Amino acid sequence: MILAATFLLALQAEPPRLRTQLPNRATILVERLPAADYVSVQLWVNSASFSDRFSTHGYRHLLEHFQAKGFDNRLDYRLESKGMLLDAETTRDAIKFGIRCQPSQVRLAIQAIGDVLRPRLVSKTDIEIESDIIREELALRAASSQLSADAWLKAFGESGLDPYGNPDVLSKADPTDLQNTWVEMTSPENLALVVAGNVEIDPTTELVKNLLGARKAVSSVTVKADRRGLNDTMAKRGSVIASKVGSFREPGTAARIAAGLAIANLVPGTYFQYGPSNVPGLVLVGSDEKSINWVDIVVRENPDNHFSVAKKLVDRWVEIQTTDPAKVAALRGRLLAQSPSLRPETLLENLRTLTVEQFRDAWKSFNVEVRS
């Protein structure tokens, strides 16, 4: 009861934020977090219409690598000299570029995002070198990442391809095709820019408007998410167990998040993965240890015994997602990039009102094994 009350207060005391959709359909969101000790500026480029296929596997990732360097390959250098940091990430739904800075540096950060957006024409040699670096990246990625990729492929086939890419495909990419893809992908309707931190909302919104407002639509691509599962079962490989979920807005998704956190809690050193999306995805729990029999754990344990701790873990998860500027910007940015109407509040409310019955059903949904 106390937990529920605490959560409600948190929702009631939501920080001020302003969402703006520009005439060119780019979306801006500025959220003021007075207690935050840094600012996160994140550009989310929706790439649902450019999702990975076997023939283009990793193009978006390759573009992320090139664009993050800036027009002169020295963007990181310039930002780091001022104590700022750029990070980039390619997910199945979007490409993210994030900058961490102080409130006084927001203008610089937004300028840097402008630098990232600027199309680059790279050389064939650049592509070959970067493909090799991605080959290294692939080879060195954590077991959790590999297992996650396997689970997604099992559950969704080609439309669940992992965003890392295939270096052999990437090394043959054409520079002009890449540049054109970037130009189309960054058409304003695909862009969401979120600023979260201790910033003034109106002047910050104006700064972003100046960057994105003048951009013109460059393609007629209709953004349509496409992720059809090969089956409705859950995937498990190695020491990963996953539950397939629908949109983040569905109550069953919230219940699976809670169940996943509770299952992960049973084994020290495990990881939990879920990226909110409007299209089907996975809630995934795993460990680097191969010997863990997740199905056995899920069957053996009575979910009712773990509901209480699950609520605490959810509380903590929500707290992090809604107070840390980078998490706030990521949660909102990845949804806004999919559609300006998407807001995480539905998910948060579903988590708050989670019942033990929903939790029990969600727990069981992790109890189906799919072997390759």
Added chain:
Amino acid sequence: MILSLAFVLAAQADQATVIEVRSMTPRRVAVECVVKLPELNLREEKALAAAIAAMDMGTRRHSADTMQDLLDGQRPEITQFSDHVRISLLGPRDGTSSALSILFGLTNQTGFELKSIAALEATAKEKIGQGYWSRFYQAKIDGRALTIGEIEATYNKVFRRSQMVITVSGAPSTVEPTQMWQSLERNWQKRNVLFREAPSVPADVDTYGPTTVGLKAPEFAWGGQGPARLLATIALGSGKGSALFHSWRQRKGWTYVQECAWLPTTSGFQPVFAGITADPANVAELEPWRAALLEEIDRWTEEDRTRALGFANGIWKNGIGFSPFLGSADRTLTTSPSDQAYLLAYWFAKTGAVFETDRFLSLLESTDLEALKATAKELVSGAEIVRIGS
């Protein structure tokens, strides 16, 4: 970010030192304890790892489930370094008393539930030798079986109040953490540890696979040359503007992951520069990795010094992460409240001084470009090159 000045309450000789930090925006209370290690032989190192494995499972005062419940779903994290043990507790804001009680139970307990000695030894081996960064210690492990008596003796040798520095960060202003701890300390018992055995199965532990090339610079004590070496470390290994990134990744294409850390040692620190590679051809010879860095240092200009200083500011003032100091055997320090509280405790335990960000950064600024290049060359030239993994 810590917004108020930390203050240290002078402790008596047989008491722990407590540092209280008042943060303006606490959501959680972070209790961090650093236990300075006495000199331990190989066998005692292993016994300590086994004791820590037992502590992870709960104490007579608090079971593992109770600890997690009191900490709002979090578990205590206990990490063994060469020069200290870190105990990390993060709880609800009104949970200072519970967190300190858990800490007391862990460090002065009268009984642990133990797994089998074999299981503890498997866990101990993992803790000593398999962490991403701790692999660079290349520690030898005593292969002979431990006894419960050895674990008890080592536990008693290590967990002494006078060797503990505790930081409490984020407690409400109405709470007095120091008094709370001192109240607990009145019940501190000496040499009254009773380990009890319970059977279990040894964990199946995977070792970290990919080949890592590491340049281990000479070990040194923090002092006159410390700030220059720290700035040189950042210039060499922190961020995408670093020499490691430019040479090993961008120019040579040897590695996607390259980074640096300062391993804590009994006498000070040891800078390590690491690159991971999947292609065996890249590690057929190791000296080219050193040569590539030395060439990069020769290219440095004032811009590189500015970048390193900017990055240092980013680490300790803007919270961008990538500190060279370790937070565990697997990662360097982040800017989480727990890690910031830990840094305060660790720095005090290590140097006897409170970590003051502005003063610390001003020390780095006194290194000019020529000194920076000379120091970086000294670190790289004097480093031992090691290859870890297949």
